[in-house]
Amino acid sequence: MALIVHKYGGTSMGSTERIRNVAKRVAKWARAGHQMVVVPSAMSGETNRLLGLAKELAPAKHSDAYSRELDMLASTGEQASSALLAIALQGEGMESVSYAGWQVPIRTDSAYTKARIESIDDLRIRADLAAGKVVIVTGFQGIDGDGHITTLGRGGSDTSAVAVAAAMKAHECLIYTDVDGVYTTDPRVVPEARRMNKVSFEEMLEMASLGSKVLQIRSVEFAGKYKVPLRVLSSFTDWDIDIEEEARSGTLITFEEAENMEQAVVSGIAFNRDEAKISVLGVPDKPGIAYQILGAVADANVEVDVIIQNLSKNGSTDFSFTVHRNDFAKTVDLLKDKVLPGLGGATEVVGDAKICKVSIVGIGMRSHVGVASTMFRSLSEEGINIQMISTSEIKTSVVIDEKYMELAVRALHKAFGLEQA
């Protein structure tokens, strides 16, 4: 008997048949005595369909007023799927009620299309749970201080579910998706990749931001902040599998510290081939240079990932960073036209869009020396040249030629023994 939050992704809600299966699964949990709150995404394809219509009609210049209407529009997808799930639960003989974000209410700031949750009122939900109802709460959306609908950005339903779980002090938040958990790396690249039973939320944070697209990164941040135990598991098992077995399946993302964690030094290998590398060579080594370069890039709304500046030689240095590949050409042009003239003399901009980033992630790295050197040796043995290196407490990333990506991931997966349970 516990309060449990389930979240179902768009694929799990993709047809009436699938919605019925979700209802049967939720009903099973409710009949086992749990208080159930469910956060569904829109039916798969619906958000894209709606935003596609908007795009055909959109003004050339995007304004806040336009973003507001996008949120009015896109939020309907979750409202519809939530009502359908409530109906399906009624069809399974369960009392059920659905609430749009504004009805709960889920309060957010006013940053349309990428709002952040500020607070959740749990009164209405608690009253319904006490009355024995399954409560459906629309994902992805909220209401701002002026009564406008907001949405949380792509994947925002994960964040909604975690935020609701935090507000309700839920025992666990189960994220049902089309994969059966979090793997040591992408099984399409390394067939020996292994599903982890547990992973720390800090590791998950690094994995998510590095391209393991299982969970929206903000949902993991939220789970860490409010210590919500989060479980990623498959919605494509039979709905009537044993509930105890289901409750143990998938991957638990936990805020508990190391003693309970699996003891591996490195937990997983993340990778990302969406990036491009840009270097500004021969930069005079004086204060304000990094801001002069990156300030201009940020002003153009380009997000920067890895940043490297090396020791200077003869009063000048090389400054490198990575951006999303879609922003590559734009950023190089910007630097050449607007920034170089102000840097003086010998500076030059060079870039390479055919790179990738490979990272090893593990909470164990904090206390283990030699992890990075194992990584570098392993890559060297495969004849892979490392172009950039960046490290943090629980991750080490390298930028390499994209053609070596799969080779590097497989070699590292093996080098750190990740195929072994």
Place this chain on the structure above:
Amino acid sequence: MALIVHKYGGTSMGSTERIRNVAKRVAKWARAGHQMVVVPSAMSGETNRLLGLAKELAPAKHSDAYSRELDMLASTGEQASSALLAIALQGEGMESVSYAGWQVPIRTDSAYTKARIESIDDLRIRADLAAGKVVIVTGFQGIDGDGHITTLGRGGSDTSAVAVAAAMKAHECLIYTDVDGVYTTDPRVVPEARRMNKVSFEEMLEMASLGSKVLQIRSVEFAGKYKVPLRVLSSFTDWDIDIEEEARSGTLITFEEAENMEQAVVSGIAFNRDEAKISVLGVPDKPGIAYQILGAVADANVEVDVIIQNLSKNGSTDFSFTVHRNDFAKTVDLLKDKVLPGLGGATEVVGDAKICKVSIVGIGMRSHVGVASTMFRSLSEEGINIQMISTSEIKTSVVIDEKYMELAVRALHKAFGLEQA
């Protein structure tokens, strides 16, 4: 310079191209100096699509909780089309904002799927109009006292538009639809049918209830109650036709009295072949009999239209009424099983589903004698037998064999000179 409400039906909102045309038309009105409030329906087909999904998942026994979810679901159609129209207006360079029913708010009672509007708060709309914005208000929906979404039933967007026009004291409410006005009868039956420039709201009420499906009947009642001038016109003219010409087109439904009305005694011919006739013969003529029969019918949620009871002979009488054809078999069975046993002796139930109802409607009938007799003579000249007659102040209806329907409508259209302007 006036405050004008436009309402666009689902067909007018049926694609992004059509939504763009609506936006261009509304922008034209706004640029001519009018304050514009627009109430759109859902894109055509959307409400049926959503309710179709619900039907696949619905519980066998429909409850209030189920109806609540239907409203959560169906209301998304108008929210999406309203946001798209606001975006299209922004695309035309107009400032625009859309509001869902609960944001205005449009307050209703709690009768899910067939709620009635109780009040509309005009503060938010007025503020936006004053700021030079075109305001889009979702049709078809509202919010009840407990914060639940409600819908107004099929065609409810007409009622929303009229209610908004009443609340805003609009100069006129223009209902854009796929026909270019209200005709003296259906032009598919009588090619000579003529579009009326004006019709009284009382006549329109009779026309609407009798099957001229141009406007939801409640919207006409509302317009009459609050004296909102209502105009039905086509959304399929070129959007850039002269605005003065457009403002005079279609049919004006007016609450003004006869002096300004067209002087015809009979304004139009309505007809309906969705009905069936049921007679209970040999009913003892004593108090309470009508209730005994119709009370049982009402309890079974069957709506009754025409009711006739003739003079009694030898202490017994015949009692006849019409119901929707879909309810025919159910009602006959009900009467035989539940009602006849309590009526005693000689009673018998007979029925005929192959009938139709033809009505002449005209505010001029109030003060003109001989209108009904012209109707009866005209039908008699065509050899059409009248099975039932029912009259009110501004209409006379007859029930006849359905095979004579077109013949009767054409003959009456001619007899009352309706083809002449």
